[in-house]
Amino acid sequence: MTDQPEIKKGLAGVVVDTTEISSVNQETNSLLYRGYPVQELAASCSFEQVAYLIWHGELPNDEELGAFEEIERAQRALAPEIAAMIESAPVSGHPMDVLRSAVSLLGTYETHASFGTRRPEDERSDYAKSVRLFAQLPAIVAYDQRHRHGMDPIPPRADLDYSSNFLWMTFGELPDAVVIDAFRRSMILYAEHSFNASTFTARVVASTLSDLHSGVVAAIGALKGLLHGGANEAVMATFAEIGSADHAEAWLEDALARKAKIMGFGHRVYKNGDSRVPTMKAALDTLVEHYNRPDLLALYDALEHAMAERKNIKPNLDYPSGPAYHLIGFDTPTFTPLFAAARVTGWTAHFMEQQHANSLIRPLSLYTGPAQREV
Ligand SMILES: CC(=O)SCCNC(=O)CCNC(=O)[C@H](O)C(C)(C)COP(=O)(O)OP(=O)(O)OC[C@H]1O[C@@H](n2cnc3c(N)ncnc32)[C@H](O)[C@@H]1OP(=O)(O)O
Numbered sequence: 001m002t003d004q005p006e007i008k009k010g011l012a013g014v015v016v017d018t019t020e021i022s023s024v025n026q027e028t029n030s031l032l033y034r035g036y037p038v039q040e041l042a043a044s045c046s047f048e049q050v051a052y053l054i055w056h057g058e059l060p061n062d063e064e065l066g067a068f069e070e071i072e073r074a075q076r077a078l079a080p081e082i083a084a085m086i087e088s089a090p091v092s093g094h095p096m097d098v099l100r101s102a103v104s105l106l107g108t109y110e111t112h113a114s115f116g117t118r119r120p121e122d123e124r125s126d127y128a129k130s131v132r133l134f135a136q137l138p139a140i141v142a143y144d145q146r147h148r149h150g151m152d153p154i155p156p157r158a159d160l161d162y163s164s165n166f167l168w169m170t171f172g173e174l175p176d177a178v179v180i181d182a183f184r185r186s187m188i189l190y191a192e193h194s195f196n197a198s199t200f201t202a203r204v205v206a207s208t209l210s211d212l213h214s215g216v217v218a219a220i221g222a223l224k225g226l227l228h229g230g231a232n233e234a235v236m237a238t239f240a241e242i243g244s245a246d247h248a249e250a251w252l253e254d255a256l257a258r259k260a261k262i263m264g265f266g267h268r269v270y271k272n273g274d275s276r277v278p279t280m281k282a283a284l285d286t287l288v289e290h291y292n293r294p295d296l297l298a299l300y301d302a303l304e305h306a307m308a309e310r311k312n313i314k315p316n317l318d319y320p321s322g323p324a325y326h327l328i329g330f331d332t333p334t335f336t337p338l339f340a341a342a343r344v345t346g347w348t349a350h351f352m353e354q355q356h357a358n359s360l361i362r363p364l365s366l367y368t369g370p371a372q373r374e375v
């Protein structure tokens with residue numbers, strides 16, 4: 001028998017390239033964006049500062065931040081063609097499908113580098129495209145949620161920061177500061193996570209020298225899946241099914257007997273708990289108090305406890321984010337688009353990093369089909 005290559009299903013444990021954007025360390029249970037611990041960024045930075053850091057490698061000074069905010073705020077409004085596309089999409093379609101289609105349409109209005117060697121000006125224009133997407137995704141998500149309720153869209157406000165404006169465009173009022181703060185933290189925590197499935201998807205697209213919008217469209221498709229970003233909305237579906245804390249244990253027994261995966265638990269990299277969960281759980285606690293929903297917290301705790309007892313598996317970021325977005329007032333199917341609005345920073349940074357030191361991503365496979373035969 002010939003030697004067979006070792007196959008690492010799902011590329012588990014395989015290091016495929018270097019990156020300067022973030023590091024996920026399972027031993028120390030830490031996540032650093034460009035060297036800064038994410039929990040420290042969440043404690044003291046705006047999402048705009050963190051986005052700038054992810055793209056530029058350094059936090060902005062006051063002047064740089066001012067210039068960045070000016071560009072971002074000036075590009076928030078949706079073109080009528082994008083609004084018309086959202087209006088024309090069937091409401092039976094998932095908000096991630098609408099987001100994916102809207103980004104695809106936005107791509108048709110951008111100029112793309114022609115095929116061939118990339119030039120420095122292409123990198124500059126990819127950065128400009130990234131900032132435009134960052135500015136416009138909130139408007140798409142907010143427009144879509146309102147459209148599904150038959151409500152008129154709310155134009156962006158240039159006097160508000162990213163997080164406040166996102167909530168303003170969705171709800172037509174500014175919630176209490178603790179709500180804006182919890183939302184801001186969630187955006188920072190979701191922004192970047194090294195070679196996760198959707199980011200790797202974007203890098204595969206980048207590696208063929210395709211355009212940035214194609215990379216983001218593909219990444220949105222990868223994020224939608226239940227094993228990735230789709231888990232945050234699935235957490236709320238789980239809570240709705242369980243009903244109340246006293247049913248959590250029995251529900252879990254039944255689900256595990258059916259070999260179901262429990263959404264919001266487990267992680268490919270962190271086997272000892274997700275580094276971001278304590279920060280997001282603290283944000284959820286403030287929301288629970290603000291909205292007076294101890295019942296939701298009791299259910300959250302009961303399922304986490306039962307999962308620890310039965311499987312010793314800990315929550316990932318999607319577990320506290322799902323109920324947090326529910327309390328803020330987002331519709332459950334809108335949770336994953338919120339994740340996408342945050343992660344577009346990481347996707348685009350990786351897209352540009354991949355093209356900067358590119359090698360076509362094209363692994364090998366071991367053929368196990370029928371041996372050669374005659375037609
Ligand atoms: C922000 C994010 O995208 S984080 C991920 C969000 N996704 C989810 O929450 C979906 C639920 N979680 C999962 O499906 C998994 O934990 C994943 C996909 C995230 C990671 O999976 P992998 O690294 O491939 O681990 P794998 O699925 O092999 O699990 C290892 C073992 O733990 C079990 N396990 C892992 N996660 C779960 C879970 N959520 N529920 C039940 N069992 C689980 C598996 O059944 C497996 O058990 P076995 O060895 O007895 O077969």
Ligand SMILES: O=C([O-])CC(=O)C(=O)O
Binds near residue numbers: 268
């Ligand atoms: O890293 C992963 O595998 C999943 C992910 O995107 C995250 O946890 O933020």
